[in-house]
Amino acid sequence: MADDTIFVYMALYHSQPDAWQDYAxxxxxxxxxxxxxxxxxxxxxxxxxxxxxxxxxxxxxxxxWTGVAVGAVVGVLFPxxxIGSVAAGAVTGGLIGHVWKxxxxxxxxxxxxxxxxxxxxxxxxxxxxxSDALATATRHAKKVIEKEIAADQKLVEDxxxxxxxxx
Amino acid sequence: MADEPVFLFLATYDTAExxxxxxxxxxxxxxxxxxxxxxxxxxxxxxxxxxxLSKHExxxxxxxWTGVAAGAVLGILFPPSLLVGAAAGGLALGVLGHFQKxxxxxxxxxxxxxxxxxxxxLLVVGQSGLQSYVEKALTHARKHAxxxxxxxxxxxxxxxxxxxxxxH
Numbered sequence: 001m002a003d004d005t006i007f008v009y010m011a012l013y014h015s016q017p018d019a020w021q022d023y024a025x026x027x028x029x030x031x032x033x034x035x036x037x038x039x040x041x042x043x044x045x046x047x048x049x050x051x052x053x054x055x056x057x058x059x060x061x062x063x064x065w066t067g068v069a070v071g072a073v074v075g076v077l078f079p080x081x082x083i084g085s086v087a088a089g090a091v092t093g094g095l096i097g098h099v100w101k102x103x104x105x106x107x108x109x110x111x112x113x114x115x116x117x118x119x120x121x122x123x124x125x126x127x128x129x130x131s132d133a134l135a136t137a138t139r140h141a142k143k144v145i146e147k148e149i150a151a152d153q154k155l156v157e158d159x160x161x162x163x164x165x166x167x
Numbered sequence: 168m169a170d171e172p173v174f175l176f177l178a179t180y181d182t183a184e185x186x187x188x189x190x191x192x193x194x195x196x197x198x199x200x201x202x203x204x205x206x207x208x209x210x211x212x213x214x215x216x217x218x219x220l221s222k223h224e225x226x227x228x229x230x231x232w233t234g235v236a237a238g239a240v241l242g243i244l245f246p247p248s249l250l251v252g253a254a255a256g257g258l259a260l261g262v263l264g265h266f267q268k269x270x271x272x273x274x275x276x277x278x279x280x281x282x283x284x285x286x287x288x289l290l291v292v293g294q295s296g297l298q299s300y301v302e303k304a305l306t307h308a309r310k311h312a313x314x315x316x317x318x319x320x321x322x323x324x325x326x327x328x329x330x331x332x333x334x335h
Binding site: 116 | 216243264268273
C-alpha cells in the first residue's frame with residue numbers, strides 16, 4: 001500500500017446508541033490489530049445544525065484515537081460556525097491543511113452530503129482501506145462510504161503526535 | 168425562496184491585474200446605482216495555497232464593500248487555516264452561517280472548483296438582477312459562475328451593518 005494515502009470511512013446511523021455500539025466493535029478490531037486506525041469518533045448533529053465530535057478513549061499510542069484526525073475531516077466538511085466541539089488542535093492545527101489538500105472538491109461534496117443525511121455517524125481514519133475489515137463491525141449502519149485522501153502518512157502521524165503532545 | 172434573492176457571482180482570471188480591472192468596472196456600476204452590491208473583492212492564492220482577499224474601498228454605506236460578506240463566502244469554500252488577512256475576517260460572524268445555510272453542497276463544490284482553477288478571482292455578492300449587469304461589465308474574466316443564495320436579505324443587511332460598525 002502506498003504511504004501517500006490515508007482512508008476515511010464513514011458509517012451513518014439512525015441513532016447515537018447504534019453508532020456507539022459499532023464504535024465499540026471497531027475499537028475491538030483496532031486493539032486486535034485487525035483494522036489499525038489513526039482515529040475513530042462519533043460525529044453528531046444537533047437540531048440547530050451544530051456538529052460535535054465525541055470519543056471516549058484516552059490517547060494511548062502515537063496520538064491515536066484522540067479525535068484530532070476525525071475533527072480535521074469534519075473541519076474540512078463544515079464551516080467553523082457549525083462546529084460545536086472537536087478535539088483541541090483539530091481545526092487550527094496543520095492536519096486540516098493536509099486533509100483539505102488531499103481531498104477533491106467532489107469527495108468533499110460527497111462526504112458532506114453523506115453526513116448531512118443523518119444525525120449520528122461513525123468516522124474512522126486509517127492508513128489502509130477499511131471497508132472490508134469494518135463491514136461486520138459496522139452492521140448497525142444504514143449506509144457507509146469510504147474515500148481516499150492523498151496525504152503523506154508520515155506527515156499525518158507527525159501532526160497527530162504533535163496534537164497529542166499538546167493535550 | 169428568500170424575500171429578496173442574493174446572488175454570488177464568481178469570475179476567474181489569468182492574472183490579478185485582470186481581476187482588478189473588472190473590479191473597477193463593478194465599482195463604476197455601483198457608483199452609478201445600477202448595481203446593488205453588498206460586497207466585491209479580488210481573491211488571490213499564493214504559492215503555499217493561502218487565500219487572500221483584497222478590497223480597496225472604505226465602507227461607504229451602512230454595510231457595503233467591507234469584505235465581510237466575501238470573507239464569509241471564502242470561509243465556506245476553504246478551511247480557516249488557508250485564509251489569511253482580510254479573507255479570515257468573515258469567519259467569526261453570523262454572516263457565514265447565513266451563506267452556509269443558503270448554499271447547497273453542490274454549489275459549494277462548483278464554486279470551489281472554479282476558484283481552484285484560476286490564479287485570481289473576483290467575488291461579487293449582490294442583490295437580485297445582478298447577473299446581466301455584471302456579465303456585461305466583466306470583460307477580462309476567463310470563466311464565471313452565478314449562484315443564488317437562499318437567505319433572508321434582511322438578515323444579511325442587519326449582520327453586515329453590525330459587522331461594519333465593528334470595523335469602524
